[in-house]
Amino acid sequence: MRLFQAIYGWFDRRYQVTPLIEKNVTHKRVPRTLGWAACFGGLSLLIFLVQVFTGMLLLMYYKPDPANAWDSVTFIKSNVSMGWLVQRIHTVSANLMIVMVLMHMARIAYYKVYRSPRELHWVSGVVLLMLTLVLAFTGYLLPWTQLSYWGAKVGTEIPGAIPVIGRDIVQWMRRGEAISGETLGFFFALHIWIIPATISAFMGMHFAMIRRTGISRPL
Amino acid sequence: MSSDKPCEKGNGRRGFCKACIGAMTAASTAMVGYPVVSFVISQPSRIGEDKPLEVPIDQLTLGQARYEQWRGLQVIILATADGPMVFSASCPHLGCAVGWDTADSVFRCPCHGAVFTAQGEVVSGPVSDSLKQIPFEIKDGKIIITA
Ligand code: HEM
Ligand code: FES
Numbered sequence: 001m002r003l004f005q006a007i008y009g010w011f012d013r014r015y016q017v018t019p020l021i022e023k024n025v026t027h028k029r030v031p032r033t034l035g036w037a038a039c040f041g042g043l044s045l046l047i048f049l050v051q052v053f054t055g056m057l058l059l060m061y062y063k064p065d066p067a068n069a070w071d072s073v074t075f076i077k078s079n080v081s082m083g084w085l086v087q088r089i090h091t092v093s094a095n096l097m098i099v100m101v102l103m104h105m106a107r108i109a110y111y112k113v114y115r116s117p118r119e120l121h122w123v124s125g126v127v128l129l130m131l132t133l134v135l136a137f138t139g140y141l142l143p144w145t146q147l148s149y150w151g152a153k154v155g156t157e158i159p160g161a162i163p164v165i166g167r168d169i170v171q172w173m174r175r176g177e178a179i180s181g182e183t184l185g186f187f188f189a190l191h192i193w194i195i196p197a198t199i200s201a202f203m204g205m206h207f208a209m210i211r212r213t214g215i216s217r218p219l
Numbered sequence: 220m221s222s223d224k225p226c227e228k229g230n231g232r233r234g235f236c237k238a239c240i241g242a243m244t245a246a247s248t249a250m251v252g253y254p255v256v257s258f259v260i261s262q263p264s265r266i267g268e269d270k271p272l273e274v275p276i277d278q279l280t281l282g283q284a285r286y287e288q289w290r291g292l293q294v295i296i297l298a299t300a301d302g303p304m305v306f307s308a309s310c311p312h313l314g315c316a317v318g319w320d321t322a323d324s325v326f327r328c329p330c331h332g333a334v335f336t337a338q339g340e341v342v343s344g345p346v347s348d349s350l351k352q353i354p355f356e357i358k359d360g361k362i363i364i365t366a
Contacts, residue, residue: 001241057258081261082254 031217038215040104044132045203047097052196054090062142064188066181069144094136101132113216121213124206131199138191141184152179152187272364276357279303284319289364294353295319295326296362299337303362305355306339311348326350
């Protein structure tokens, strides 16, 4: 404890972290009327961070090509020490993240706190919801199971109903006519880099806006 | 109101709370740390390394090689007309992994160009030793490598 305090003190004297923590965390005041429903935004963020972390771990063994994808996931689940746990946390949390985001959205809608000056919180929030769904959808293909294959097949078929450009969109998403190794590579890129980076940027905006306007108190 | 005052020297309620938070932090660190560390230090090539390597013969194709990992070694199983052969892929020159060239029916080393026959004997290159053969037995239609 002494040692910890000495080390912390050394950094604190130079970087003044304690006042920052006090201002933003321990002494931060929030309206008394905020209830437990105000936790869901924070929980969405927490689960996202869990996903980033467990995702990095899975990436140590996952192989994104049709010949090896399924084997590598099976290998993680049955051979890697604690692999079953890490894999399960990542899958279950993917679903939980969607639930949390929807609960968060429900609270915002119920208390009508999307109204001026918070319209853009809602707009950035809708983008976050979309990105969360794309994250889950692209991740679903990666284990390359029958379910993954048909999930991706049916999911990418949907824009085909759009007149004129529909077929082109389907082909663009699949990187060709059918679900193939190209699709897997593309979804992999989206899932581990492109969407997480974009979602982080939008979360940053979302939080900055909330800091700007302050959180609203339910009437 | 008196109970809101900080207590002396970490005793009393505040001290108790701090101790609880400390214990909980330690417990959660261990709970997260143990799975993470054991996950990260697992090595694919070491998992199941005490088991013999078994390859069903009917999965081999005549004139083609199959690459396996066994006890940290790269192993090549080659299906020849006279039956299967098993080699260590490690080149006797400086240890690069040789590969089977199906078109020319020779092993080639990518590093300094050594070439070996299907029996592992040197054809050309900066080497004098043949490829190391690995002993195996055939049982129930499977190649079994134990030694
Ligand atoms: C990845 C998804 C999301 C994350 C991580 C996130 C995070 C947060 C956090 C931490 C807050 C602070 C207050 C609270 O937690 O309730 C918040 C507020 C807010 N969020 Fe989100 N959010 C997400 C998605 C959404 C969605 C889908 C919507 C609506 C379409 C939305 C609209 C809002 C609005 C309007 C506020 C302001 C609430 C107020 O001032 O009381 N957010 N968000
Ligand atoms: S290591 Fe194989 S030729 Fe040098």
